[in-house]
Amino acid sequence: MFDWIWLSRVAGLGLVGTAAGSALFFGILGRTVFLEPNTRHLNSEAAIAPGKTQAVTLPPQPLPLLTLPKSPPASEVSQKSLPVLSRPFDLKQSLSTYQPLFSAPTSLGMVAIGVAEGNYRLFIENGNLYVQQTRFYFGHTDPGNLSWGDVVTNYGPCSDQGRSGGDIALAEQLCLERSRSRLPTHLVDLNEAGIDPERDLEALLNVADLYNQAMPIHSRHFPQALAIAKKGGLKGIDALAWARTASFYLNVNNELDLETGSNKATGLLGICARENLPITEWDCVYKDQLRRVKAIASVVDKYRQIYQSNAN
Numbered sequence: 516m517f518d519w520i521w522l523s524r525v526a527g528l529g530l531v532g533t534a535a536g537s538a539l540f541f542g543i544l545g546r547t548v549f550l551e552p553n554t555r556h557l558n559s560e561a562a563i564a565p566g567k568t569q570a571v572t573l574p575p576q577p578l579p580l581l582t583l584p585k586s587p588p589a590s591e592v593s594q595k596s597l598p599v600l601s602r603p604f605d606l607k608q609s610l611s612t613y614q615p616l617f618s619a620p621t622s623l624g625m626v627a628i629g630v631a632e633g634n635y636r637l638f639i640e641n642g643n644l645y646v647q648q649t650r651f652y653f654g655h656t657d658p659g660n661l662s663w664g665d666v667v668t669n670y671g672p673c674s675d676q677g678r679s680g681g682d683i684a685l686a687e688q689l690c691l692e693r694s695r696s697r698l699p700t701h702l703v704d705l706n707e708a709g710i711d712p713e714r715d716l717e718a719l720l721n722v723a724d725l726y727n728q729a730m731p732i733h734s735r736h737f738p739q740a741l742a743i744a745k746k747g748g749l750k751g752i753d754a755l756a757w758a759r760t761a762s763f764y765l766n767v768n769n770e771l772d773l774e775t776g777s778n779k780a781t782g783l784l785g786i787c788a789r790e791n792l793p794i795t796e797w798d799c800v801y802k803d804q805l806r807r808v809k810a811i812a813s814v815v816d817k818y819r820q821i822y823q824s825n826a827n
Contacts (some may be wrong), residue, residue: 566648569621604706609713610699617694617723620672620687621646624694627720627814628727629672631807637814644821654681662785673727690727697726701734708738710745720811721755725762728807729780733762736771752808759804760797 616624626646629635634652638645657674660667667677671686673694679686701722705712712719718741726734741758749757763780766772778784778796787799794802 566650566652568645568647571621571623571626571644571646604711606699606702609702612713613698613702613719614695616720617691617698620691623814623818624720624723625672625690627811628690628694628724630814631724631810632669632672632674632727634669634672637817639817642821644817653683658786659782661789662782694723694727697723697731697734701726704735704738708742710738710741717751717755717808717811717815720815721759721808724807724811725759729763729782732765732769733779736762736765739771752805752812755808756801756805759808760801763800 613624616622619625620629626635626637629646629652630637632651634649635646636649638647651669652671654668654670657667657669657676660676668681669675669677670679670681670683671690673690675686675689678689701719702712705715705718705722710718718738722734722737725737737758740761741754743761744754744757761773762771763778764771764773764776765779766776770776778800780796780800783800783803784796787794792799
């Protein structure tokens with residue numbers, strides 16, 4: 516299938532420009548920093564944050580990712596301007612690098628998922644970044660499950676689907692275990708699709724969040740969809756949101772197929788139907804995926820700002 520057929524799904528969507536560039540990450544040896552907020556909440560009540568404010572503890576070793584030049588801005592940096600890493604893919608090394616992202620509820624990977632879920636709010640104060648639990652952290656009804664009449668309460672930083680039974684410590688543990696257990700699959704899938712996860716942190720964080728949000732098959736297809744988006748000329752946020760949306764289009768063989776496949780995001784489609792939104796199935800899913808991509812990008816971008824500020 517030609518790429519233009521797949522990419523035709525983006526026509527008329529009014530895609531926004533890339534806000535955080537090409538997904539770069541910077542490690543600070545032995546330092547703890549805080550993260551600044553994504554200002555979007557699920558609703559106005561999310562501004563009520565009864566949870567404690569905590570630091571995000573970074574991995575003990577700097578992550579081997581590329582730093583941005585001071586100019587041009589991150590939003591103007593293209594993939595072509597970045598040097599190509601010559602090292603071969605090493606799963607063991609990549610796991611050692613990225614497992615710390617999911618070592619604690621306030622590690623960067625879990626923070627990114629929590630912000631996308633609306634379970635964390637982030638804010639800046641006196642040059643530092645802070646993360647705080649919103650009220651949704653302590654229990655909220657998953658709107659997607661309502662689409663098929665199932666009432667499920669989520670707890671903790673991720674979508675725990677009620678597995679913890681309301682025990683917050685258990686919810687945090689389950690979120691971490693589930694994210695860590697899938698990390699090898701994410702890394703291998705990204706590499707096989709031609710996407711180096713150590714050059715594209717936002718791709719890794721988005722596939723981890725998609726696994727948190729939806730059925731595992733969609734996160735398995737995300738790397739392939741992202742490769743198609745990039746080959747077709749999409750970049751940054753545009754490419755990530757398109758790929759996340761495309762991953763829900765599967766044919767009868769559960770293969771990625773935008774031409775003959777159907778949209779399997781039943782939970783999101785049910786929400787749009789309940790709200791009587793006059794939009795297409797693609798737009799319904801894309802709207803949610805774009806929101807989550809932006810939330811994750813804001814975490815990486817604000818961390819980058821703090822890193823650059825401390826480095827000066």
